[in-house]
Amino acid sequence: MGGVRTALYNYLFARRHGGDFILRIEDTDSQRFVPGAEEYIAEALHWCGIDPDEGVVQGGPHAPYRQSERKEIYLQYALQLVASGDAYYAFDTPDELDALRAEAEAKGDTFTYNAACRSMLNNSLRFGTEETAAKIAAGERWVIRFRMPESEEVAMNDLIRGEVVVNTSTLDDKVLYKSSDELPTYHLANIVDDHLMEISHVIRGEEWLPSLPLHYLLYRALGWSGTQPLFAHLPLLLKPTGGGKLSKRDGDKMGFPVFPLRWEAPTGEVSRGYREDGYFPEAFINMLALLGWNPGTEQEIFPLDELVELFSLDRVSKSGARFDPEKAKWFNAQYLRAKSDEELAALFLPILREKGIDDVCVFLAARVVRIVKERATFVSDFWELSHYLFVAPTEYDPKAVEKFWKGENPARIAEMCGILEAIGDFTAANIDRALHDWIAAKEYPMGQVMNSLRLAIVGESKGPGMADVCEILGKEETLARLRRALGELGK
RNA sequence: GGCCCAUUCGUCUAUCGGUUAGGACGUAAGAUUUUCAUUCUUGAAAGAGGAGUUCGACUCUCCUAUGGGCUACCA
Numbered sequence: 001m002g003g004v005r006t007a008l009y010n011y012l013f014a015r016r017h018g019g020d021f022i023l024r025i026e027d028t029d030s031q032r033f034v035p036g037a038e039e040y041i042a043e044a045l046h047w048c049g050i051d052p053d054e055g056v057v058q059g060g061p062h063a064p065y066r067q068s069e070r071k072e073i074y075l076q077y078a079l080q081l082v083a084s085g086d087a088y089y090a091f092d093t094p095d096e097l098d099a100l101r102a103e104a105e106a107k108g109d110t111f112t113y114n115a116a117c118r119s120m121l122n123n124s125l126r127f128g129t130e131e132t133a134a135k136i137a138a139g140e141r142w143v144i145r146f147r148m149p150e151s152e153e154v155a156m157n158d159l160i161r162g163e164v165v166v167n168t169s170t171l172d173d174k175v176l177y178k179s180s181d182e183l184p185t186y187h188l189a190n191i192v193d194d195h196l197m198e199i200s201h202v203i204r205g206e207e208w209l210p211s212l213p214l215h216y217l218l219y220r221a222l223g224w225s226g227t228q229p230l231f232a233h234l235p236l237l238l239k240p241t242g243g244g245k246l247s248k249r250d251g252d253k254m255g256f257p258v259f260p261l262r263w264e265a266p267t268g269e270v271s272r273g274y275r276e277d278g279y280f281p282e283a284f285i286n287m288l289a290l291l292g293w294n295p296g297t298e299q300e301i302f303p304l305d306e307l308v309e310l311f312s313l314d315r316v317s318k319s320g321a322r323f324d325p326e327k328a329k330w331f332n333a334q335y336l337r338a339k340s341d342e343e344l345a346a347l348f349l350p351i352l353r354e355k356g357i358d359d360v361c362v363f364l365a366a367r368v369v370r371i372v373k374e375r376a377t378f379v380s381d382f383w384e385l386s387h388y389l390f391v392a393p394t395e396y397d398p399k400a401v402e403k404f405w406k407g408e409n410p411a412r413i414a415e416m417c418g419i420l421e422a423i424g425d426f427t428a429a430n431i432d433r434a435l436h437d438w439i440a441a442k443e444y445p446m447g448q449v450m451n452s453l454r455l456a457i458v459g460e461s462k463g464p465g466m467a468d469v470c471e472i473l474g475k476e477e478t479l480a481r482l483r484r485a486l487g488e489l490g491k
Numbered sequence: 492g493g494c495c496c497a498u499u500c501g502u503c504u505a506u507c508g509g510u511u512a513g514g515a516c517g518u519a520a521g522a523u524u525u526u527c528a529u530u531c532u533u534g535a536a537a538g539a540g541g542a543g544u545u546c547g548a549c550u551c552u553c554c555u556a557u558g559g560g561c562u563a564c565c566a
Contacts, residue, residue, distance in 0.1 A: 029565050094564065101563095110493065110562070143564050161496070170494045170562095178564045186566050210495055210561040235497080236559070243558070290515095294504060298514050317504075319497045320559060327503070327516045337529095375528045385528090400526090439525095450525030462527030 001323065002205060002237045002246060003041075004048060004260050005288040009234060010203045011050040012289070012311035022197060023055030025066045028189050030181045035266055038066075044260040048281050049304055062197040067189050074184040077192050077222060078144045078177040082124075086221035087176060089132050089142045090123040113173045115150040141180055145173040146187075146214065146221075154213040159201075159232035159313045166213045174214055187211065191218045194229055203232045203313070206320075207245075232313050235292050238322040246323055256325035260284065278378035279328070283335040287328045291321045301334055333377045341366040347379045355383060357390045367472055371464040385463075389472050392481055393459025400451075400461035401489060409452040410491045412444060416453065417482050426475040432467035456485035 007023075014021040023045070025038055042057045054060030064070055081087035090113075097113075104111035118125055123145070124132035136142060151169045158164055176188040184192070194202065212231060219228040237246045240254060248271055251258035262273035274284045286302055294317075295302075295310045302310070336344070345365035352360050372385040396405075419438045423430050439449055453466050457478065463469065470478045 026566065032565065090564090092564095097564085108492070112493090112562080141564090145564095158496095164495075166495070172562080175564050180564065183564095185564070190566090205560090206496070207560055207566090212495095233496085238559080240502080245559075290503070292503090296505070298505080300503095300515060317497095321504090322502060324502050324516065330516055372528095374530090404526095435525095445525095447525050454526060458526095460527090464526095464528085466525070 001258055001260070001288065004044065004284075005237065005291060006203065006205055006234060007045055008048070008050055008285060008288055009293070009311070009313075009316070010201075011052075012308050013201060013203060013313065014053070015308040016311050019200065020053035020060075021050070022060070022062070022199070023052035023057070023065065024193060024197070025056055025068075026186060026189065027066060027068045028183045028186060030068075030183060040261065040263060047261060047275055048285050050285070067193065068183070070189075070193070071182055073196070074177060074189055074192055075182070078184065078188060081146070081176065081221055082144060084221060085147065086217075087144050087146050088118075088124045089136070090121065090145045090173075090175075091135055091140055091142050092122045093141070096122070113145065114148055114171070115169075118147075118173060143175045143179065144177040146176055146218065148173050148214075149217070154216055156212050156216055157231070158209070158212070159230055160235075160316050161209075161233065161318060164209070164212070168213065168217070171213060174211075176218075187214055187218065191215055191222065191224075195219075195222070195224050195227065198227075199229045201232065202229045203234065206233045206236050209233045232316070235317055236320040237291060238320045240323055240325060245320070254325070256328070278380045279332050280335045280339075283332040284328075286335070287331040291323065292317050301331075301338075329377050336376060336379070337374060339373075341369045341373070344369045344373060344379060344382075348382050351380065351383055352390065355387070355390070360390070364472070371468045371472075375464075388458045388460075388463070389469065392477075392484070393457075395459060396455060396485070396489060397460045400455045400459075403461070404448065404451045404455050405489050407448075408444075409448055410486060410489065412449050413452050413456055413482055414486055414491060416449070417479055420470070420475065420478060420482075423475070426471060426478075428465075428467040428471040431470050432465075435467070453482075456489075457481045 007021075011021045013019070023042070025041075027033060027038075038056065042055075045051060052058055054062060054065065056065045059065075078087065082089065097111075101111040113121070120126070125147075127135070148171050149168045151167060154166050154168060156164045156166070174187055175185050177184045183189075193199075212233070215231075216228070219225050238244065239246050239250050240256075246258060248258050251271060257272045257274045257277050257279075259271045259273045260275065262276045263271045265271075275281070282303065285304060285307075286300075289302065289307050289311075290300065293311065293315055296315060342362065345362050345368075348365050348369060349360065349362065352358070352365065368386050368389055369382065372382055375385055376382055416435070416438070419434055420431070423434050435450075435453075438444075439446055450466055451461060454461060454463060454469075457466070457469060457473070473481070
């Protein structure tokens with residue numbers, strides 16, 4: 001969800017300003033490759049209706065869009081930084097670094113690879129050019145680290161938060177490139193590609209704010225400050241209850257999807273999706289758009305093109321937004337009601353077939369949808385709300401029987417059969433009129449009579465207006481059900 | 492621990508120094524309805540705390556508290 005919202009804001013911003021929305025796959029961690037993940041991302045964006053203008057699927061002038069396919073372009077920039085003195089080779093092994101961290105932790109400290117200790121560690125700054133070259137030639141594993149200035153105030157600008165200043169003394173010498181897999185880390189690859197791909201705006205999650213100084217410094221060291229993109233760090237999406245940012249586990253725990261589409265991890269772990277849970281993509285997108293942004297008016301329902309028209313970064317809020325599954329449902333219900341009976345009927349028919357009802361035409365389905373859609377949140381609610389229109393009740397709710405199948409009611413239902421029988425054109429309007437006239441003439445209690453009728457036909461004591469129900473059932477079925485109720489419940 | 496960001500009803504949010512602090516979800520009550528739902532009306536519900544600045548602070552500054560993020564040869 002968080003990823004989709006970030007993509008959405010990027011999409012809206014790009015559209016709003018006539019730019020291009022680019023999907024680049026940042027797969028520089030060869031250890032964490034997940035088969036199917038890339039395809040999943042493309043499909044999810046497509047379902048949401050926010051297809052990229054350029055990217056792995058669409059192609060484009062900046063191809064390739066997969067960092068693993070751009071390996072050869074990163075090393076030269078890493079070397080350029082070494083040459084300019086902004087970076088250096090380091091030979092410390094992961095084990096050595098882990099040991100240093102453990103050691104520091106034991107003393108209640110945190111190990112930081114920075115100006116204070118870099119001259120004591122295994123790197124080209126200590127070894128000098130010759131020894132470094134020898135080590136590399138000998139096949140020792142190395143990484144290239146950024147040489148973080150010892151103490152410098154870096155003033156940055158964030159489109160959402162304004163000016164942020166950080167002193168480099170609190171930062172560490174981040175790894176930019178690793179010889180082990182000949183791949184850069186995020187920081188280098190991101191800056192190089194953003195430059196090469198002519199990225200004008202970076203809109204990303206707030207978790208990236210702490211590395212913004214590094215990114216500023218990288219642009220400067222590479223000589224690209226002049227064309228550096230503008231940054232906007234989005235507030236995080238938080239769990240509905242408890243603390244922390246929304247994570248994939250929360251959904252299954254709390255009963256709502258966290259993924260746009262159902263996701264089956266290679267491990268076999270399955271996460272439900274908004275699509276499979278019956279959400280309309282427009283509703284999902286609308287809900288996400290308002291989680292951290294608002295147009296300043298009281299309108300809440302926005303089609304995508306309207307979001308494009310209204311979106312602006314200065315109306316994005318600064319604080320994390322707690323996700324509310326109830327409101328997500330409300331959005332879906334709004335979109336469901338706005339859809340035509342016919343459109344919903346087309347979605348309902350497959351469900352009916354699944355239930356073994358395959359002789360229903362679109363017109364009948366639409367007629368049913370018309371009377372149940374305002375009580376539904378999802379298309380999948382339709383069956384629960386209308387099954388009695390397709391299958392006669394096999395039992396009668398005991399509470400309803402106790403409440404309504406008593407006194408003169410059974411006799412009135414018997415009498416009603418004659419009234420219904422006499423209706424020529426069995427339409428809701430005619431049924432309604434005939435019943436009301438009859439009840440009025442006999443001075444029967446309306447509630448008692450109508451609820452008995454409902455019980456006899458539906459088997460329960462809730463549901464849409466009975467005239468509509470009877471019309472959909474037809475005269476024959478309506479009378480058959482009344483007679484059966486009289487037989488089973490007694491007169 | 493260090494650094495950074497944030498802080499208005501339970502939740503999402505409006506307010507860009509002067510408002511009875513507005514709306515939505517949820518919730519409570521009532522009305523409508525043959526039932527349920529819908530719809531409508533109404534209600535409860537908020538500026539974390541403390542100092543400043545100012546004629547006047549939810550709004551600006553600082554401190555504290557709280558929440559969150561980052562602190563990897565992950566992104």
